[in-house]
Amino acid sequence: AAGVIQSPRHLIKEKRETATLKCYPIPRHDTVYWYQQGPGQDPQFLISFYEKMQSDKGSIPDRFSAQQFSDYHSELNMSSLELGDSALYFCASSKGTGEPGANVLTFGAGSRLTVL
Amino acid sequence: EDQVTQSPEALRLQEGESSSLNCSYTVSGLRGLFWYRQDPGKGPEFLFTLYSAGEEKEKERLKATLTKKESFLHITAPKPEDSATYLCAVEGSNYKLTFGKGTLLTVNP
DSSP states (O other), X not given: OOOOEEEOSEEEEOTTOOEEEEEEOOTTOOEEEEXXXXXXXXXXXXXXXXXXXXXXXXXXXXXXXXXXXXXXXXXXXXXXXXXGGOEEEEEEEEOOOSSTTOOOXXXXXXXXXXXX | OOEEEEEOXXXXXXXXXXXXXXXXXXXXXXXXEEEEEEOTTSOOEEEEEEOSTXXXXXXXXXEEEEOSXXXXXXXXXXXXXXXXXXXXXXXXXXXXEEEOOOEEEEEEO
């Protein structure tokens, strides 16, 4: 079965540089989520998109932006990178039917960003 | 604001030694409680969804239960391959998913 595909898997950047992460959701999933997970931390919600429109926003820094394209893939753009941005970035997708408990997120393998 | 507290933070078991992980939550209008397993450097893997008190679900050596205030993940006769971080999350009436900080389970052979 197709899973959530993220690229790149690993990325090393210098401070103040820019990084772009890509996510390809499971086909026919209508919602995409981005999470940031620091070492030993739980996943922190950044932003989500439903049918290519931003649906919710979490603790996403103003330096970060994201969008979902017509083919449903999503990109997370991070500018003016800081050391504290080093983390695992997960994309997840879901096909929420609106029924309670049905909103199961399928996560990708993550992109590990290291800022030096 | 929805909150999820997991305990213990870390648990070390011997192979075959059964135990339980706890997930306490406060949420406005529970739409679902989710358990995920996460291996180091990998994305969380879905295990269970529970959405009403009294509900139970099982998968191999894992059994999840739910009350109005907490959920337990029971691990029966664990094996070393069960070692992972187990994350609990709740979805409230705002459709947002709130994660706990997880329990790091280590099962020694």
